[in-house]
Amino acid sequence: MRIGIDVGGTNTDAVLMDGRTVLAGVKRSTTADVTSGIGDAIRALREQSPFENADVRAVMIGTTHFVNALVQARDLAPTAVVRLGLPASAALPPLTDWPETLVSAISAKVYLAHGGHEFDGRPISPLDPAELRAQAADMRAAGVRSVAIASVFSPLNAELESAAAEILRAELPEFVTFSLSHEIGRLGILERENATVINAALRELGAEVIEGLATTVRGLGITAPIYLSQNDGTLMDEDFVRRYPVATFASGPTNSMRGAAETTGLATCAVVDVGGTTADIGLIEGGFPREAAASVAVAGVRTNFRMPDVISIGIGGGSIVDVDSAEVGPESVGFRLTEKALVFGGDVLTATDIAVAGGRVTLGDPARVAHLDPALVERVLHRIDQRIAEAIDRMRTSPEPIPVVAVGGGAVLLAPTLPGLGAIVRPENAGVANAIGASISQVGAEIDTVESIVPGSRDTVLAALKERAIAEAIAAGADPATVSILDVDEIPIPYLPGGATRVRIKAVGDLEGVSA
Template sequence: MHIGIDVGGTNTDAVLMDGTTTLAGVKHSTTPDVTTGIVQAIEDLRSMHPFEGGQIDAVMIGTTHFINALVEAKRLAPTAALRLGLPATKALPPLVDWPEALAQAISARSYLAHGGYEFDGRPISPLDPDELRAHAADMKANGIRSVAISSVFSPVNHDLEVEAGRIIAEELGPDVAISLSHEIGRIGLLERENATIINAALRELASEIVDGLTAAVRKQGIDAQIFLSQNDGTLMDEDYVRLYPVATFASGPTNSMRGAAITSGLETCAVVDVGGTTADIGLLINGFPRETANEVKVAGIRTNFRMPDVLSIGIGGGSIVDPETGEVGPESVGYRLTTEALVFGGSTLTATDIAVAAGRAEVGDPSKVAHLDPALVSKVLARIAERVAEAVDRMRTSPEPIPVVAVGGGSILLPELLPMFGKVHRPENYAVANAIGASIAQVGGEIDKVYAIEPGRREEALSEVRAEAVDKAIAAGAAPRSVAIVDFDEVPIPYLPGNATRIRVKAVGDLDMAV
């Protein structure tokens, strides 16, 4: 057996699974410290379906800890941004487009140094070790505890980033965390640099959170390995999370979409995940979320790490309803739903109250919403259906019909027939689909590099890259026989010498529970 947990802004969902069979599922209010909610969710699972700690093979967690810390600008480490690129790139220094409040929250300091590469692989300028040591001395004097290093065109050649990281680490000591941009983002200097700075600012918090989650699970007598779900729907172990906390940012929507796939049996569909605060709409292609091709803004910062293509609208079970206009959201009572909604004795009209008044949900005290005007109730529900249908229509890439799957506790707000799309599929255990998605997440291995392919060796080179991706997935904990290639891109780069080609291969497999 294994446990899947998904921590949302309003609810913490947990499921006890035996393979792909759901033995028990619970929904618990997210607590302000998050970890307490996880402990309580596991206790609720145990009361529904008793189990011993030794019977659990793995615990998979999707968490909003890191994205919340960035959005709230709290618990971030003093961070330095070091860019290798002089004499180029001086016009737009690191952190140039950051919101002032966030830059202050990380006590940001930026540095420019010589180094970097042109797009064709030629060096811009040689690395200057003395220059780097002088920068490191200034970092130490200003209490910097985490450093983000980015080099111009490091995805083409990352040697200078690695060397600069070694020099900075020597000067600042082992307690300072170093993040390198070629390990985090794609081509696109400012976006890749921003993603690396965010990662660096979260490194200290990552260790605290992983330790806290581990302690919470161990407190329940569970000694199984703990995994966190990442943006692409695959799992990462505790050590990986400590190094790359940004990889968890979109785990919530990803888990919901993967859970929708397994519970509905549909591998290509539109998924509408209605939670307590937002409705997240995404497309599943062959069982995995479609990746966004655009830059991703996180807390107002442009980044370019891999994220699912998700459209979020401010509609959820905790959304505040204007009784005069019938408009819903985007403001929400969030995890305070059980104290502020009318059906729970509160004074705020929420979408959950509307659902109870319409007979779509049985929670709280229905008598507390009996006074609501039926016309208002119908108007609000129609408005919700209209806005969700518009969002799904914006996400699809062709006029062809596409099935719509509704998951999440807030999906009771949606009608049986959605405008433009017809029947809404609401699978079994839809309310905890996100936790199911976390529990059935697979292990991945990805290769994204520029290769010089010799004439006549194309097929051999591609086979080697595919094998490397498979080996990487197995090394990450995938059962060897279950690994398959799920994504492959081959893009010739005409401006690089040596018949250069960018190759991206992604392999995934089931978690090897025997490890």
């Protein structure tokens, strides 16, 4: 058995799984400290379907803890960013496009240093150890606790980032952590650098969150390994989370989409996950979320690490309704829905109240919304359906019909059919699909590199990279018997010599020792 948990802004959902069978599924309010809500959910699972602690082989968790910290600019470590690229790359220094509130929240220190490579692999300039040591002295005086290092074209050649880290590490206190851009982002210095700085700022919080989760789970007598789900639907262990907390940012929508695919058996579909605050819309292709091809903005910062292609709109069960305009959201009562909504005795008109008044769901006391104008109710419900349908249409890349799956606790807001899209598929256990998605997460590895592919060498080069991806997935904890290549992407780079081609290969497999 395994436990899957997904922590949202409003609810914490949990499931107890035996293979592919859902033994129990619960929904509890998310708490301010997150971990106590997880404890409540696990205890509720035990009440619904008693289990022995020793029977639980793994606990998989998806959490919004890190992205919330970034959005709210809190719990971030004093961070320095070192860009290796002088005399080039000085026109746009690090953090140029960051919101001032975030720059202040991380007490940012910015340094430009010599180093980096040209697009063809030639060095821009040699590393200057004395320059880096002087910068380290300034960091030490400023109280920096985390360092992000980004070198120009480091995904092609990472040796200068590693060398710079060793020089700085020798000059700074042992507690200072280091994040290297070639391990986090893709080609594109500004976006990759941004992702690395975000990761660096979250390193301390990553250690605290993992410690809190472990304490909560262990305090309930469960000794199984704890994993957190990544943006791409795969798992990472506790040590990986400490090093790369940024990889959890989109785990919520990813878990929902994976859960939708699992509960419906659809390998390709559009998924609408309606929570308490937002509705997330994405596409499943081959059982996994489609990845965003371009850079993704997180808290106003452009990044380019692995993220699902998701549109989020401010419609959820707790969304506040404007009576005059019949608009819904983006403001929401969030996890206070059961206190604030009219049907629960509150004084705020929410989307849930409208759904109850329109007969789409029965919750709380329907008599408390009987006074609502039927014309208003109809207009609001139509607007909800219309905005969701428009978002799905924006995600489609083909006019061909595609199944639409609705999941999440707020899916009750939607009509049985959406304009222009037909009937909605509503799977069993749709309310906890995100937790199911977390529980079935696999272990993965991705190779993202630039190779010289000359005539006659393609098959040999790809075969070697596939073997490397499979080996890395196994090393990350995947069962060797289940590992397969999920995706191969080749992009020729015409401005590089020698048949240069960017190759991305992704391998996934089931977690070893845990049946799914």
